[in-house]
Amino acid sequence: MNQLFGNEGLLQTVFGKIWDLLVLNLCFLLSCLPVFTIGASWTALFSVNLKAVRKEEGSVFRDYWNAFRENFPQGTKLWALTVLIGAVFAADFWALGMLDGTAVWVLRALLGALLVVYFTVLPWVFGYNARFADTGKTVLKNSLLLAGSNMAVSLAMLCCGFLAVFVSIYSLGIFLRAIFLWLVLGFAAVNYLQAFLLRRVFDKL
Numbered sequence: 001m002n003q004l005f006g007n008e009g010l011l012q013t014v015f016g017k018i019w020d021l022l023v024l025n026l027c028f029l030l031s032c033l034p035v036f037t038i039g040a041s042w043t044a045l046f047s048v049n050l051k052a053v054r055k056e057e058g059s060v061f062r063d064y065w066n067a068f069r070e071n072f073p074q075g076t077k078l079w080a081l082t083v084l085i086g087a088v089f090a091a092d093f094w095a096l097g098m099l100d101g102t103a104v105w106v107l108r109a110l111l112g113a114l115l116v117v118y119f120t121v122l123p124w125v126f127g128y129n130a131r132f133a134d135t136g137k138t139v140l141k142n143s144l145l146l147a148g149s150n151m152a153v154s155l156a157m158l159c160c161g162f163l164a165v166f167v168s169i170y171s172l173g174i175f176l177r178a179i180f181l182w183l184v185l186g187f188a189a190v191n192y193l194q195a196f197l198l199r200r201v202f203d204k205l
Contacts, residue, residue, distance in 0.1 A: 017052075018185070020060045024048055025188035027064045037072070039079020039126065044068035045188065046123075046130035049195035050202070071129065074136055078125055081140075089115055120154045121147045123161070127198045132205075150201050157194045164190050 024045065031041040047067035051057045089111065096108050124143035128134075134142070147154045164186065168178035178186070 020052070020057070021185055021188040021192065023060045024064060025183075025185050027061060027068075028187050029183065031064075031068055036076060036079070037068075039077070039082070040068050040072040040075035042079070042126040043071040043075040043130045045191050046127045046195055046198075047071070049188070049192045050127070050131055050199060052192065053196045053199045054203075067130065074139075075126070075129060077136055078129060078139065081136075082122060082125065085118060089118065116158075119161075120158050123157050123194050124154070124198075127195065127202075131198075131202050146201060153197050153201055156197050160190055160193045160197075 028041050028045050031044065032038050044064050044067035048057070048060055048063050051063065057063070092111055093108070096104055096111065121143055124147045125139060128143045128146065129139050132139075132142075167174065168182065168186075169175050
């Protein structure tokens, strides 16, 4: 019984982890409100969860805001760059939508493939930025290399994010419930799974 209900029991551990994710999710949402801070927020989220999966977590609240402050300059620059790239993709799809023909469909397919690569590399960028103190150029280069050389991890992280989003918007009833879950726990929980996957790669570097 002590293994289940004691201070170090299973229930205590589970509820403790849920509480940490609740606090982490709230910190993430608050720090994302200005929008341009999302890059620093995403880096801080990875920073705390990477420590958690390595059993090095301390105070979630303090660790998050310390990581947010330390990574604010570079995290913001990386976010601006990734948003710019995303805007280019959106503009390209919009432009192709105005055209028709076989060649256009080929271009759409190629652009779609590049978009998948973009979303695959994205979590690597902010996860790597959270784990290693490198320049922005090095972060981008190594993130691309690591994503390509660890395809199983890349696809697993991509599935974590897209599956969570797909289930959330599957129906109106699920969507309304999903909004509550995302606001309370969702971002931190999905990121925790991605951090768990990244840890195995980062620990080898």
